[in-house]
Amino acid sequence: MNHDESPVLDALAAYHRQDYANFCPPGHKQGRGADRPVLEVLGADVFRSDLLATGGMDDRLSRGKVLERAQELMADAVGAEQAFFSTCGSSLSVKSAMMAVAAPDDVMLIGRDAHKSVIAGLTLTGIRPVWVRPRWDAELHLAHPPSPHAFEQAFEEHPDAVGALVTSPSPYGTCSDLQGIAEVCHRRGKPLIVDEAWGAHLPFHDDLPTWAMDAGADVCVVSIHKMGAGFEQGSVFHLQGGLVDPVRLKQSADLLSTTSPNVLFFAAMDGWRRQMVRNGTELLGTALRLARSARAEIDGLPGLNVLEERLVAKEASHDLDRLQIMIDTLDAGISGYQASDWLRAERAINVGLSDHRRIIAQFTFADDEKSADRLVTGLRDLTRTSLPTPRSVVLPRPEDLELESVMSPREAFxxxxxxxxxxxxxxxxxxxxxxxxxxxxxxxxxxxxxTAGVVDYLRTGVAATMAVPDAADPSVRTIRVVRAG
Incomplete structure (x- = not known):
């Protein structure tokens, strides 16, 4: 296929040349009605390219097959059989994949380190989860992805399970043995869904962890905005093999998705695919070298420890995306929450993740020596700053986090x-x-x-500035429970 082509961007350019008069949504009429202060912040071009996907980017019957061709190019670029674009984030894409594999009351094996969007999928669909436990590092207080052996055991105990779902990479950059898990599933003729939201870039460089399609997954979901160059909410789900019905997958996505998709999201995903095919190896290679250099400098700062080999040791994770730099702040006598807040307030630096003892600094192909130096300098300044002793977080034993399921998520909700x-x-x-x-x-x-352990963990975590935004009471002074009797 011709990867110099970008069907969505080409269609947008043709649309602008035609100078259409629109008597259809969006109501701002390509920015002519937008308030000037809004235009000054967002820019006129954002509104100029905000138009209908059908009846705008393409005609009312989509005869130009603009989106279809863009999806075919995406699938070809990464070696999948089919690709589907979503403008509702990987949260929707994961739910669509679950619905394509399982029906209400079907059993699905799911890694307990799943993102909250998976729980939403269980609540909406009535699929019954069998939780596959991660491997727990009690010293680091960190969960490593479940092993193939754990899925093997789960299938032996639940042979009626219709498939499995695993999250890889994790938000910490750690990766499952996807090939091993896929083999466990396929020996039984069951599909594997991979929530690979953090791995859209993986197909485009050999020094990155193996991406899900190459490892044998049947469906994988990627967020283009996380490690790629798409807008927030831009997502793609990829399909291969004969274990998942593509029509059912598309219908599931159609049930959940918006009827007003944002063309800007399509355009950014389409353009990023072209960029990666043309220059991905070079761009990601440069990013990996930059991240490697930054790791060494950060690890040399007093009180900061960059975790790398420890994360891929025996009985830990299978692989690691080394563009995610995990920085342990424990020896510096500060929490990850404090480090994150100080970097933002004092050095205008945002990091992606923080917890009671670490932060994650995410590198992508968009970084350069200047941004890397800014991060290292900010962290060096942090180590020279006196911050209050952090509030203690009660860290539960692994068994305190392995809660017993007594109702399905849907029943309880x-x-x-x-x-x-x-x-x-x-x-x-x-x-x-x-x-x-x-x-x-x-x-x-x-x-x-x-359990008491998990309540203590959350209450002390909130006191230490942990955010629990989906709780009805974010202070966790109260918790909503199933009414007795």
């Missing part, structure tokens, strides 16, 4: 509920999910029996 003081919630069945964010992995799911 729709059950009669009540809010009780968090101390009184111990032993009760959760009716809501409570998710430290980022990374967005729920500590408590609807339908799980709440």
């Amino acid at each position: 729709f059950a009669a509920q009540e809010a009780v003081p968090s101390g009184d919630a111990v032993g009760r069945t959760a009716a809501e999910q409570l998710t430290p964010y980022p990374p967005g992995i729920p500590a408590i799911l609807p339908g799980e029996r709440i």
Whole structure:
């Protein structure tokens, strides 16, 4: 295929040349009606290219097949059989994949380190999860992805499971043994879905972890905005093999997605695909070298430790995306929350993830020596700054985080509920999910029996400035539980 082509961008350019008069949405009429202060902040070109996908970018019958050709090019670029664009983020794409594989009351094996969007999919569909436990590093207080052996055991215990879902890379950049998990699934004729939201870039450089399609996944979901050059909410789900019906997958996405997709998202994804095919190896190679140099400099700063080999040791993760730099701040006597807040407030530097003892600095092909130096300098200044002793977070034992599921997420979400003081919630069945964010992995799911350990973790975490934004009470003074009786 001709990867110098960019069907969406070409269609937008043709649209502008035609100078259409529009008596259809959007109401701002390509920015003519937008308020001047809005234009000054957002820019006129954003509005100029905001138009209908059908009846704008393409005609009312989509006879130009603009989106279809862009998706075919994306699939060809990464070696998938089919690709589908989504403008509602990977949260929608994951739900669509789940619906394509399982029906209400079907059992699906799911890594317990799944993103909250997976829980939303369970609540909407009525799919019943069998949780596959991650491997726990009690010293680092970090969950490594579940192993193929864990999925093998889960299938032996639940042979009726219709498939499996795993998250890889994790928000920490750690990766599962996807090839091993795919082999476990395929021996049984079951499909593997991979939430690869953090891995859109993986197909385009050999020194990055193996991407899901190459490892044998049947469906994988990627967020172009996370490590690529798409706008927020731009997502693609890829399909291969004969275990997932492409019509069912497309219909599932259609049920959940908007009928007013943003053409800007399509254009950015289409253009990024062309950029990666042309220059991805060079751009990502430069980014990897830059990240390697920054790792060494950061690791040499007093009190800061860059975690790398420890993350891919035996009984840990299978691989690591080394564009994600995990920085442990424990020896510096500060929390990751403090480090993140100080860098933003004092040095205008934002990091992607923070927790009680670490931050994640994300490098992409958009970084250069100047941005890398700014990060290293900011972190050096941080180590020379006196910050208050951080609030202690009660770190639960692994078993305190392995909550018993007594109801399905859907049953618990729709059950009669009540809010009780968090101390009184111990032993009760959760009716809501409570998710430290980022990374967005729920500590408590609807339908799980709440333990004292996880309540202490969340309460002390919030006191230490952990964010739990999806809780009905973000202070976690109260928790919503299934009403007794």
